[in-house]
Amino acid sequence: MVGNTETASQVPVTEELRLRGSMGVGELVMSVLAFASPLATVAGTMPVLIMFSGKTTPGIYIIMTVMLLIFSVGFVKMSRTIENPGGFYSFVTAGLGKPAGLGGAFLALIGYLFIGFFAPPFFAVTLQGFVAKTLHGPQIPWYWYALAIIAVTTFLAYCRIDLSAKVLTVAMILEVVIIIVFDVASFLTSSEHVAQGIGFSMPWLTDGGIGLALLFAFGNFLGFEATVIFRDEVKDPNRTIPRATYLAVAGIGVFYVVAAWAYVVFLGADRVQEAARANTVGLFNSSAEQLLGTIFADVTSVLLITSVLATMLSTQNVAARYSFSLATDGALPKVLGRVHKRHRSPYISALTSGILWVVATIVFTVLGVGPDVLYPIASGSGTFCVLLLMFVVSIAVLVHFLRRRRRNPESLWNTVLAPAISMVFLGAVTYLAIMNYSELIDGSTLITVILMAFTFALFVGGFLYALYLRKKRPETYAKLGREKV
Template sequence: MTTERAEFSASGEMQEVGSGKHSDRLSGNMGVGELVMSVLAFSAPLATVAGFIPVLLMFSGHTGPAIYMLVTILLVLFSVGFTTMGRRVQNPGGFYAFVTAGLGRPIGLGGAFLATFGYTAIGFFAPPFFAVTIQSYVVDNLHGPHIPWYWYALGLVAVTTALAYRRIDLSAKVLTAVMVLEVILVVVFDVAAFVHGEPAGAGGAGFALPHISDSNLGLAVLFVVGNFLGFEATVIFRDEVKNPDRTIPLATYIAVVSVGVFYAIAAWAYIAFFGANKVQDAATNDTAGMFTSALLNLTGKIVVDIVTILLMTSILASVLSIHNVAARYLFSLGADGVLPTFLGKVHPRHRSPFVSAALVGGVWAIAVLLFTAIGVGPDKLYPIASGSGTFAVLLLMLATSVSVVVYLRKNRGDDADSLWKTLIAPVLTVIGLGVVTVLAVANYSDLLGDTGLITALFLGLTFILPIAGVVVAYILRATKPDVYQRIGRQQL
């Protein structure tokens, strides 16, 4: 009996050597704009501007915009090695494929398990957060009935699962439409804040670089890094974009720079409105209502009502983007045969990872019911899910940056890639992300906002799952060498 094995052609298509057959592949027709919008949606722009930036300003004050720009520079450096390696490892495995190619299959599989948990955890912030937001709006603004939060949460999971089940182009169109509306609204806020901001006596629109001795600098940097997570989607959707060799690098750089500049300007707009000398106190005294009160003062109640509705669609767009990424990790693990192969099935009409998408939605639905049954409220749940998922993906990014250095040093080739692309920028990235990771460990309880049993559960999974992935890889090497060779969607 001959042993069939998988390999990737130059175009990224997986073939079963020995059978002569092509396995099913995902497909789509996303361009640069739709791919960028999918990445931007991950960070939920309106939810970030309304809910996150006030928290950042509470920690950083008028240094907030500068922190955004510093993190943007770090992630542009990351993108240099990321896109260079993306031209060498031409498959849709994302960080899973990159870590495997650079650091070996056992660590690569550990990274895949960590990524699957991280993105699933990040996405689980949305059902309880959406439920709290819409429940408050229905009761306080519409004077409607008080419906238990879990019904709203399950409704959101059902909608995103239905969209993720279908062809990626549908999700891309929904995300693009929502993102355009959100961006327009934030730009309106920015312009109004700069035009009608506090006079120079309150500090005006000035901002400054943070001091290394600032006690809250570490936590501020961690929150900002979390806003950039999701640009990995540019390589995960490789089989679902037009002209990937051009689209993916261009979309990656546009996404990283756009996210950084967009949020830096929004943070600066807060400073302009409240004044550099007053913004930190304003954020501390009214963190949750800071955006709403500023917008009400600048534009009036009608715009605030529109913001409330768009905030809910912002959460929907964010969780849909995350849902698509998590589903494709499960799909890759199923296609490699590491997890049950049915997870690697492609819908015959939608060309989507429909089984994996349904499983992610099912996990979220079960989690909603489970935490409801044990009495964990949505206000406590969403920061823990978001913080632990952010930490997991940050660890994965550090592993990816190390693997980029190792891989590009081992595979220099005869191409025209410069020393800047293959060594200098990747090494600087490792140093920068290493510092951020140390800050994450030092501020872990603050990142999650809790130190109880639920936090311990999420933290335990963060470290147990990647170790389990390494163990599973060694078991596969001994018992199923053909499956072991497929780990990481690598070219054999």
Template sequence: MTTESSELPVGGGVQVAKLGERASRLSGNMGVGELVMSVLAFSAPLTTVAGFIPVLLTFSGRTAPAIYLVVTVLLVLFSVGFTTMGRRVRNPGGFYSFVTAGLGRPAGLGGAFLATFGYTAIGFFAPAFFAVTIQSYVVDNLGGPEIAWYWYALALIAVTTALAYRRIDLSAKVLTVVMVLEVIAVIVFDIAAFFNGGPADGGGAGFSLPWITDASIGLAVLFVVGNFLGFEATVIYRDEVKNPDKTIPLATYIAVGSIGVFYAIAAWAYVAYFGADKARDAAVEDTAGMFSSAMVNLTGKIVVDVVSILLMTSILASVLSIHNVAARYLFSLGTDRVLPSFLSKVHPRHGSPSVSASLIGGMWAVLVVSFTIVGVGPEKLYPIASGSGTFAVLLLMLGTSIAVVVYLRKNREEGDSVWKTTIAPVLAAIGLAGVTALAVINYSELIGDTGMITTLFLIFTFGLPMAGAVLAYILRARKPDVYERIGRQQL
């Protein structure tokens, strides 16, 4: 293969690439705002506020807002080392590249396997959840026919696959529009809740700091951390953004900070409306209908109908964001030739990972059909998919935080700040280790199942990085050229 090099414009800048590898470069023109919205969409703001925060309140009550702020501090600490390393490891492989650079190729490939499974699993929860949501709305609100859930799920997968197949700028525009509408809906709820709060004898709008001895603190923290997953996308889209060295760090801090503050205020709005002393009981009594009942009382049924539609578009935006991230992991593994090289095919017009995006959509569709045939309903699917995927990505984040510490200590540069290269990354690693321990302890609650299912998923998840490491050693012995590419090391 030729080793001649040529300058190739990537992400608004110029990077050096081998002529034979032009086809493995993605392209796009996202700015800070679009990148932040792509990250925010991952957590589905309206879905989180309407569906996940009421569940959080059943665990934490009046401490829910503060838990969001505590986790925000932890992930800002993580972002310090994350962005510092991102300026030095300029590969678009996300955590895959970072773990490889810090801990070596075997660990990096194990991390890539974790990420691919994690994001694919998290994304698969959405079609089932979407199906249940829209099915209920069509039957109960519109008086329409009761269409089987899998048709709605397959329709969602078809839409997100079509968008993920095309240029990332189109997905970014769709996500931006949907996110703006969702944010407006949540802000309306927040303002109305604070202005029409519950009576003072219910505890008012005060909230408390959480403590390690609080009941269910582990589950509460896990739920909150899950709302932040996806900010890795800022580095995954490196080839598809304008001026990545400035855009990515800025977008990362904005995304992490805004997610934390946005959800903390929304959780506080619940506390203000129901009363700090009564919020937990209200959540336990009507977890699924807590948001809707509050919105009806605060704004009227017409607004609730609009919000119900936005809730469905929120799920669509979330699965599209996850679809794009999962596809780019397959693309990276195909580019490195760890997986079949056809996964690295770039669409000649859209500059997108069209084959990988299609494969992710195809896998989800096959899974929907398969579970339908064996009689597994959507209510069973989405907690297992979401919980197992979240744990896999959390485990990967812990590995990445350790890799950041190791890499920045080994590759110190003149003028490096001790805060950026040591203190913040070490604190983040310690914090994420604690969260991971909580996840293991509470794993059965995280996936909504117990017994053999819990054991099998734990074994499978911890087995993934081990399988990746074993494969890396096999590649080192049998295909050293492929081994050298692991972690997007050869661009």
């Protein structure tokens, strides 16, 4: 810790290393919502979930929302206790020590880079179909679309965070409006079905496919960690972060519950699962076209493309800040910790993320790996990294507050019960992810073994690297966890 021994000459260095921004609650919530990608979820992931759970899909989202709100209790309490912009990296360090913290940081950085890399191939496939089928345009190779979206998001991530926040806010408002219109039209068209009953049922542990359903639903809520990652770039963080966290989790949850319910009432509780199996990819577009016409379906296709861009931008911003935090602490090359003099952004880290994605796109193109193979592997493997990290975080939060209770007793619910419940729940979901990993990434047994081993190796590697730093570079080890900036 710096303490009172910090000299005046150190202050300018500290300011030079700080990011700056002026996001409020609304912009921060929109950044989280962009990561969750509501339209891409409702049109892309939700039909897969319906295929597993049918009429219980809204209930699955209710359970996930409640459990993540419980996780948020300890998360918010921790954010007020650990006032550092390192996110889960800082939390794990505070609860489980610097080696575990560095292992968690590597999980986060690579996980978010993987999740972000889902976007270029998915964007390419979506835009290719739109240009060819709707606009009757030329067939452009997928990698040009992929490189184009990487260039756009990297430019925005390079600039001040406020610009990204404004872009994400506009994109999210348009997406939300589209889905709300779909929901309202569905309920109005099917009002007689809703009048006869709620239209959906809650799931049971004995339901077939509930494990995969919970796993896919969890992936739809990722990104609310961004509320603490942007700590230095929001106004009044001690008020903004808790409000944005609860609003984001509750808002995303309610949004998904209602959208899933709209599917159920429109397609019919007894037919919705079969409909999703028969037309998983086109379920939303075909339903929207039946309800609101071809023009609405075409507008939805355009906004789905911008939704993917918004998701990628939000992910790139988070990944860049993890890279920045690790570089500031000395665990990665110092150049990644540079702050742009005018934008006050982690511009080198943002550029590096973009360059890595460009290289990956070129390599997979040369190897002949298609985009339809790439995006589920990138998304699934990245989701597992972040899920494993969140499980570790839930343990760290509980341990941290149990240790503090010896000298500073605090609310039992905030510091013990809620973290313990979330630890058990996330442990169960992590177990489900391990047991169903091949379905999560839609890959072969060999790819499953390689990626799962790589994920655990990230945490172990970070742990061992921290031990090396403790022995060989103790001054760097002392800074791990964003405890000294």
